[in-house]
Amino acid sequence: MAFKVHQIKKYQYSFDARTGGPGKLQLWGDAGRIAEASFVSETAQVPAPVIAADLNSATVSFRRSALPGLIDMLRNEDPVSVTINNQSPGFVFVGTGLEPVGEGES
């Protein structure tokens, strides 16, 4: 088992008029694109993450309802990182560091 933690420097997201909802959310670090997230409906099965062998990138899926929380995190917390872990069956977290309580929105 191995894992890498990548700090997110930039993010980019879109809404796709073909699906009428969130399109792709891309998370970028110093070395390039860390993760590309797709969004599935609330009742659909969430596809398993696809993780690059070098643990430097991943393709992941979230439910559509997670998008506002993800955007809020990316906009207001610092640092935010992606943890890519190949422990079977592989998992990917997008998370904050230790944030002081009451610091307010950035």
Place this chain on the structure above:
Amino acid sequence: MASRAHEVRKYQYSFDARVGGPGRLLLWGDLGRIAEVGFVAEAASVPEPVIAADLNSATVWFRRSALAALVDLLRNHTPVQVTISDDGHVDVVKAHGLLDSLVVCSTCSPALVAAKTSGIHEAMRRLIAYCGADASVQICPITFHLDGDSACGAYESGDTGGFSLDAQGRGQVCLFDVEKENRALPFTGANAPLIEDQLLPVHEAMHAWFVGRQPTYRIQEPFCKLVSFVISEVPGGPEYCWFFTSTPDDHPDVLMKYLCEMGMTTDLAAQVLAQTAQAAASKGAALTDAEFADVVSAVMGQDAVPAFQSAGILP
């Protein structure tokens, strides 16, 4: 039923691509991790909290839709408290601090109460920033009484005011602003919100601040006085050692005279208070006189025990 309240200092949360939504939310206090929060689907049943026997930590679950409000609470409010009870309840709540202090007066106009409330709240905001910590959530909100009432009793000539705990363990401050003959500024709507009119509220609020951190009056009193000078911008600052230089040895302020002789400054005093708050939180109890002297020594980079001995606090 027993319960323990823990103030949340830091939080950390993540989204988990395996479940396509919120992963874990971790809440941290001075003694370590207080709570680990998992999230379940809207239609799923919410598992019962798993509570540690010492009531210092718990694993709990919320519905996914609760994450946004929880993050808003943690990000935008302070203090936030987790209460863990042995009957199975775990609550994450906005707790009260000095900024939630109440101001009451049975004989004042609403406008005068509002003006004084404005001044006290600004002073409390500055006090928290200077000391690096709020008062204990257990004694808040504190009520400031502007006149003699059932809580403070009738004013007697010469009363200056005071801090005490009420029957429920909440802080109360008696100011007697209405009756006092020797106020520096007349008690008017124009003066009440001024920072220079908050000398006594800050002094008494500092006694509240020391609750659970250091109980000795001869340690509290000089720091309460110094902080009240700093926050209410008493003329002659920002350094105030000049005030303490001729303090007699039997006066409760005398510790500051000896600390000033060692080089105590306004900035160092703020560090002493911030580190006192951290040390008491880590210990889980108020510091002894010797432990407080150790904090002062660490901040000043020299042995402060002789100052405490000269002040008659340590043998």
